[in-house]
Amino acid sequence: MVKHESETLEEHLEAELRSLRPPGQIHKLWARTKSPAGALVLALLVLLVGGIVANTAQTGGGDIRVESVRFPTASGQTMAGLLYIPNTATAKTPACGVVAIHGYMNSSDTMDGFSIEMARRGCVVLAADQTGQGASDPPAFAGGYGGPGALAYLNSLPMVKAADVGLVGHSMGGWASVVAAASLPKAYSSVVLVSSSVSTPALEPVPGTPTFPRNIAVVEAKNSEFSSLMWAVPKGADFPQSTRMQTLFGTSSPIVTGQVYGSIAQGTGRELYLDTDSHPGLTMDPYAISQTVSWFQRTLSGVGSTPSSNQIWYWDEIGTLLGLIGAVMLLFATGGLLLRTPFFRPVARPMPDNRSVRGRYWWMSATLLVATGVTSFFWFNTWGANQFKAGGIFPENLTTGIATWAVGNALIGAILFAVWHFSSRPAPKQALAAYGVAEPNGRIDIPNIGRSGLLALGSVAGLYAGVYLFEWLVNSDVRLWVFNIKPVDLTHLKAILSYLGPFLVYFGVLSVVLFGQIRPRVKSLGRFMAAYTGLLTIGWISFLAVEYGVLFATGNLVTSSQPLLTILAYQFVPVFAIVGTALGYFFWKTGRIWTGLFAAAVLVTAIIGAGQALQAVPW
Secondary structure, rough: HHHHHHHHHHHHHHHHHHHHHOOOHHHHHHOOOOOOHHHHHHHHHHHHHHHHOOOOOOOOOOOEEEEEEEEOOOOOOOEEEEEEEEEOOOOOOOOEEEEEEEOOOHHHHHHHHHHHHHOOOOEEEEOOOOOOOOOOOOOOOOOHHHHHHHHOOOOOOOOEEEEEEEEEEHHHHHHHHHHHHHHOOOOOOEEEOOOOOOOOOOOOOOOOOOOOOOOOEEEEEEEEEOOHHHHOOOOHHHHOOOOHHHHHHHOOOOOOOOOOOOOOOOOOOOOEEEEEOOOOHHOOOHHHHHHHHHHHHHHHHOOOOOOOOOOHHHHHHHHHHHHHHHHHHHHHHHHHHOOOOOOHHOOOOOOOOOOOOOHHHHHHHHHHHHHHHHHOHHHHHHHHHHHHOOOOOOOOOHHHHHHHEEEEHHHHHHHHHHHHHHHHHHHHHHHHHHOOOOOOOOOHHHHHHHHHHHHHHHHHHHHHHHHHHHHHHHHHHHOEEEEEOOHHHHHHHHHHHHHHHHHHHHEEEEEEHHHHHHHOOOOOOOHHHHHHHHHHHHHHHHHHHHHHHHHHOOOOOOOOHHHHHHHHHHHHHHHHHHHHHHHHHHHHOHHHHOOHHHHHHHHHHHHHHHOOOOOOOOO
């Protein structure tokens, strides 16, 4: 009967998509998207469809209520999260509870799969933002990463059966779960660590033993990038031989996957699940979610008997992806509409002469641009994060590293461009015009630059209007796996303003190189945008293909000492895909670098600044 209901829900989701896609209508609308008004309508339609699909999945077709919550903690910070409340959970009929905690560089939405599936089975789920991440107060890592505060809050709710609570954490969220279990030993019943551990060489909150934490399952990835950090073994396939894990399981022999060690009835149950996946991959892995559900079905009371393989969470991921696509489409629709207004119409200038390199020199220049960004990524990031410690001005370690990389690449790019520029001996006025910097007579049009900046801000505001609309509709970010565009609050706005300068410098130099030295000779806007999207993403795609090809073949990354930055590079693919299309679009429309430059700098700074952990309180 339960399975039949789930199948009906999936059919309902598919029917929703079909009903919003009447035959012929989308085709007619698509034909009109050359008009900014048509593009705006299509963007909003995609956003709306995504919201409906995501909301239907999150609410289990109406059986679950999802609320954004904020709550104070004993450490003095206010935390935020999403609360999933099944209709069957009330003060008169309290239900089991689950605290789901994401890993570093993420937020509560990362745990949607675990949250949705446990809420479908009758548990009240709190998907919490770690301290200093998402919408929770900084600094990051404080208050046991927010684990104790989240566990205390869930236990305080009248619709939750006290102590009948499970903790599931991914990566650093696993550490938060272990700290919570140590701080509030009577407030939980079991734990699931998803690609995480009870302790690390860098952090020893509490050691794992055969009796602590109570009833713990470990869901690990054979191709984990963090095998050494988490369980002190060279690669994920060696997890069963981990001395650290064996100590937790109370054995000195290799651990047998799928076998329960200890006694669930006595609270000493331990089990290892090993999947062929990567560290971040487990957050969207049906196997990891299935084993988590199965463990909680055995260690918590009142969990529904719906088979753990019966899952619908992926519809939420489809919906949030549509939301992301719709929000990005709004950037171009809004920019196109604004360019038709009397105030912004003068920003559109004729396309300047193309004096870029040709033939093999174009390919050499493009290859150098691509290679420079990727090969300098680790060094500049590491150096910047070490040199500029988190404080009021630069409060995010990872963003500081990325900003340092951006400035370093701008410096390298400026030097290489200057060598080419002076070796080609162009007339100064003609060169500045051809690069999209100045007018045909060589004059820098300051008023036009200011108006271009306002156009960029208006276009980015259109995108963020979609982000806020989507959050209002479904309490969720627009996202693709580990990449999301989060709403900007006042705390993160301060951080964004601090980092804007370096990204303006980077995109200023990048724009001159892209449109002055290696501008492609194509005759359509679509090809122009596609060319720059390819240029800016091909390096990162190739880098990740090599890294993960080697990881899945050998069990180790090529750059095994930099697993965090390798995972961070995932996000550079969608970021530069958006940036490439935006730079190409606005240069084609305005004939100058300024609108695209400002739009890219503001958007990228906002995406990174609002999405990374705050190690310090911004000014």
